[in-house]
Amino acid sequence: MKIVTFACNWCSYAGADLAGVSRLKYPEDVRIVRVMCSGMVNPAWILRAFRQGADGVVITGCHPGDCHYMVGNYYAKKRYLLLKELMKFVGFEDERLKLLWASASEGKKFAEEMDSFKKLIEQLGEQKQLRWTP
Amino acid sequence: MNEIEKIKDALKSSNAEKIVAFVRKESEPREVLKVLSPNEVDKISFSPLSLNNPAKLLMQINGKVAVVAKGCDSMAIRQLIKEGKLKRENLFIVGISCKGVVDYRKLAKFVNLSEVNDVELNGNDLVLKLKNGEKRIPFLEVVDENCLYCGHPTPVIYDVLIGEPREGKRDFSDIEQFERLSREERWNYWISQFERCIRCHACRSVCPLCYCEECMVDPSNLAVSPMSTPEEKASYPRILGKTVNARDNTIYHLLRVLHHAGRCVGCGECERACPMELPLRMLERKLEKVVVEIFGYDLNEDIPFFSKLDIVGD
Numbered sequence: 001m002k003i004v005t006f007a008c009n010w011c012s013y014a015g016a017d018l019a020g021v022s023r024l025k026y027p028e029d030v031r032i033v034r035v036m037c038s039g040m041v042n043p044a045w046i047l048r049a050f051r052q053g054a055d056g057v058v059i060t061g062c063h064p065g066d067c068h069y070m071v072g073n074y075y076a077k078k079r080y081l082l083l084k085e086l087m088k089f090v091g092f093e094d095e096r097l098k099l100l101w102a103s104a105s106e107g108k109k110f111a112e113e114m115d116s117f118k119k120l121i122e123q124l125g126e127q128k129q130l131r132w133t134p
Numbered sequence: 135m136n137e138i139e140k141i142k143d144a145l146k147s148s149n150a151e152k153i154v155a156f157v158r159k160e161s162e163p164r165e166v167l168k169v170l171s172p173n174e175v176d177k178i179s180f181s182p183l184s185l186n187n188p189a190k191l192l193m194q195i196n197g198k199v200a201v202v203a204k205g206c207d208s209m210a211i212r213q214l215i216k217e218g219k220l221k222r223e224n225l226f227i228v229g230i231s232c233k234g235v236v237d238y239r240k241l242a243k244f245v246n247l248s249e250v251n252d253v254e255l256n257g258n259d260l261v262l263k264l265k266n267g268e269k270r271i272p273f274l275e276v277v278d279e280n281c282l283y284c285g286h287p288t289p290v291i292y293d294v295l296i297g298e299p300r301e302g303k304r305d306f307s308d309i310e311q312f313e314r315l316s317r318e319e320r321w322n323y324w325i326s327q328f329e330r331c332i333r334c335h336a337c338r339s340v341c342p343l344c345y346c347e348e349c350m351v352d353p354s355n356l357a358v359s360p361m362s363t364p365e366e367k368a369s370y371p372r373i374l375g376k377t378v379n380a381r382d383n384t385i386y387h388l389l390r391v392l393h394h395a396g397r398c399v400g401c402g403e404c405e406r407a408c409p410m411e412l413p414l415r416m417l418e419r420k421l422e423k424v425v426v427e428i429f430g431y432d433l434n435e436d437i438p439f440f441s442k443l444d445i446v447g448d
């Protein structure tokens with residue numbers, strides 16, 4: 001399983017870091033891409049990740065009101081909802097896309113959420129709908 | 135005075151340097167858009183076969199311009215003003231309260247188009263003046279399906295209004311019906327549609343809102359060599375190439391409509407331009423439904439959808 005996680009530099013990446021420092025285990029399938037803010041996650045990257053074979057994609061960011069750039073996560077949420085609704089409409093397994101607010105102190109939450117997300121993805125199995133096959 | 139005379143009069147009353155209006159195409163019964171100078175105003179024409187949206191043309195013209203706009207055309211003009219692409223003071227808008235336009239492909243199934251001299255709407259019938267005689271077709275059988283869901287048949291912005299104001303509607307029943315299908319059915323439907331797309335990008339080229347100088351699908355003009363630094367490469371991430379297969383087409387279409395969230399004015403130009411007749415408006419309308427129902431946004435608001443920073447859900 002491959003789970004691509006876009007983690008914002010200021011909260012969620014630090015949260016993931018904290019999970020590591022605290023020696024909390026979370027699935028090794030989670031590959032983190034550090035971005036400056038959840039607001040810079042282009043929906044195109046998400047679709048591209050699915051095309052390149054990701055089985056799940058998570059966007060993580062600071063809690064609403066806490067974004068380092070004030071409103072980046074508001075944009076993230078908007079884009080996430082629009083993309084998810086569209087995916088659902090065309091019959092893509094939209095459960096494979098997740099949005100998570102995790103602060104720098106929520107290492108435990110980060111690990112737990114990743115655990116349960118992985119379980120969900122395992123139930124769904126391999127993502128085949130958008131995966132690029134030559 | 136008939137509609138065309140009224141439009142001419144209105145155009146004459148403006149002091150614009152250019153006119154963007156419909157002109158009858160030679161050897162076909164439909165109109166095409168032309169940029170005219172004020173002394174050519176007598177060339178203009180208008181009918182239920184004046185299909186295209188002039189908003190995109192306006193962005194290429196400097197100075198004061200007069201334009202003939204149906205309901206959806208005026209929506210596009212207003213949206214472009216909202217987005218800073220057009221200036222209201224440079225425009226003189228002759229708005230036409232629209233009764234709907236004809237789907238040219240449907241019409242072609244009823245008659246040999248080259249035999250049609252004139253087309254006009256009379257009550258519920260489309261009257262075709264043929265070389266020999268007349269033919270009446272119920273308008274509903276040839277109307278552009280898009281017009282059946284029209285939210286703004288009366289122009290939302292104009293200097294002169296021609297025709298009686300008409301009520302628009304908000305009807306997502308077709309979308310709701312599709313949503314009731316199973317996930318598999320929905321996927322199979324869309325994949326079979328996207329599979330047919332040849333990625334000519336005509337749907338993008340005609341859309342008044344697709345004015346990006348460089349679209350996500352345009353080839354990056356940054357040559358990547360073994361010497362390129364990571365910074366250089368990162369400054370030009372490639373999102374989607376021009377590869378044509380059902381999956382990449384799916385991605386293209388999802389992204390294209392996403393770029394229109396809260397912006398699509400429903401003119402139907404994308405569908406009209408598509409050589410493969412993909413149901414593009416259905417995706418746009420789904421997104422409109424989301425924007426209206428989940429975000430509570432109204433296209434008539436002065437603030438663009440993406441500038442509105444409200445957070446919905448938990």
Ligand code: SF4
Binds near residue numbers: 341394397399401418
């Ligand atoms: S997406 Fe289609 S219907 Fe919407 S504004 Fe563009 S061309 Fe018109």
Ligand code: SF4
Binds near residue numbers: 343344348351389390
């Ligand atoms: S598809 Fe998107 S990127 Fe391309 S021109 Fe339209 S809005 Fe711009």
Ligand code: SF4
Binds near residue numbers: 331333409
């Ligand atoms: S106009 Fe039709 S065939 Fe061309 S890219 Fe758009 S959907 Fe595909």
Ligand code: FES
Binds near residue numbers: 009011061067069070
């Ligand atoms: S900086 Fe964390 S979401 Fe913007």
